[in-house]
Amino acid sequence: MLQDQTILRIPGPSPIPPSVQRAMNQSMIGHRGKETSDMLKKIAPGLKKVFGTTQEVAIIAGSGTAGLETAVVNVVKPGEEVLVVVTGAFGDRFTKICEAFNIKVHVLNVEWGKALNPEEIKAFLAGHPEIKVVFSTYCETSTGVLNPIDKLALAVQEVSDALIVVDGVSCVAGVETKMDEWGIDVMVTGSQKAFMLPAGLTFVAASEKAWKVIEENDQPRFYLSLKKYRDNLLKDTTPFTPALSLLFGLEQVLSLLEAEGLNNVYSRHALMKDMTRAAFKALGIPLLTSDEDASPTVTAVQPEDFDAEEFRKILKKEFAISIAGGQQHLTGKIFRIGHMGYCSPADQLQIISAIEVALKKLGKNIELGKGTAAAQQVYLAQ
Template identity: 60%
Template structure:
């Protein structure tokens, strides 16, 4: 085993393509130069198809959470009421951000491992017509659930004038997103997931409906004031110092994604999801999410006491230098999560499944060697 050959199979950060690493090593240029302005404006424009929007996409130097906070602080005021759809740890994060700004956050919760249904939000909104915004998580990485954003948007539009704000940090760029067609008002994401970059960039797009609210809203933010980003993007720049090297990398990422094409990217991720789920079933490991709502980018697995999830993770790291994710909050130590997004392809999935089988054998867990790999191969063969 080569010590420097780290294999990341977590829900982010994800592996970085060598082409992108090379692009980020370009000599530094002035962030207020004409050369950078041209690069920045073109790169922001190229992000639009992944959001499914004709609106501008804003790029800020910060983690995905900074964009979540931007979506909150620019649309709501202290004392406003919001509905937060909570199906795991990251839905809860939206609620905490709201509460930090004095916004009344009504949690609409489902058990971890379940998806939020349109019927649930319809019932809630009928009882709470004063709600000004609904927040949801597209892919809840803590549970491996993909919430039905298009259906939720339709339900919200039917029963409310509230803005619909979506955290798509852990799957945008790997799944369909039709922000304009679905009627979603704000979509946010980050750089270190399906966009195959290091952590450090966040992206946000807002609808015309959202902008009508934002323009009238007195933002409590300084760095996260969205109006400042809109003004600067019109001038092909940013209000504050951009992460120049990451923008170099983002331009290269978009080259790679455009070469493959979004429909093919989506199919590749769906295939890797199906291979992973077939393998876990063949190994008699419980899947947390139902097929209908299974995440395209991360699979959450529950050993249900047949072996210790942390023992598996430790063995994978020690023997194969492979990192998979553990559980969060009350699921810490109980489940494991396999990331399959970004710079990842079906052969990588076969690799991690094979290593999981060997690791299960080494920790004394019941396993039929080759069963998971065979099941995943059969899915791959049927796809080819």
């Protein structure tokens, strides 16, 4: 194993393209100067395209969780009632944020590993007309589930005027996102996943419907005031000191996405998902999610006859490959493989081949090459 080599296949942070690293190494510029304004002007259209919106996309220096908190404090008042659809650990984070701001939270728990059911949410809202906001995750990182937020939005709109707020941190820029067309009111994502950047930026966009609520909301907020970000973006600037190095990188990321074409980006992620799932099926190792519910950015595997944590240790020791473990009650019971952002089918073939060796070293009786061959067949059949 090379001392300086780390092969990152966790569901974030994800690997960074060399051209993006070079962009982030540029010398500092004045954050109130023309150069920064010109950069923000160039960045804005690309971000809107990724989000599928005509609205301004706020760029906030902070983690994805800062984006989730931004959504909460801008669209909900203390004492109001909201519904949080929990399909895993990060859906539950919305619950914790809302409770911290004295918001009355109704929780609809979904079995981990399964996607939300829009009809269940519709029925719940019909019985709770006082709910002002519905919170959900798009990709639930902890389980590898991609929730059908387009269908969720339709279901909500049939029975309620509630706003729809979506955590897209672990999938936006890796899966199709049509915020305006689907009727999503607030979409949040972060820089360290499919956006191929280090952690440190969160992006938040709000619909016209949401803006009416935001502008009438007297909930105290300062740094996380979306109105400040929108008003400053309209003048090609930021309300507070921006993370300039990350903005340099973001400009290059958007250039890479444009060059590849967003539809091709989404197809690449779907292909890597299919290759990875085919490999584990061929090896006889169960997956946590169904094919229908599976995310194109992360795959969760639930072994029955070997230790997930010991398996992860072998991959790290032998090949410097980092994959993620389970969270909360799934700790030690699953492992998760990230395939998002700066990741290709070639990378997945490398990972799958190494996984087979690690399984052999762990003592599992498998046929070497069987998983790799299954992934190769998926690739050839595209």
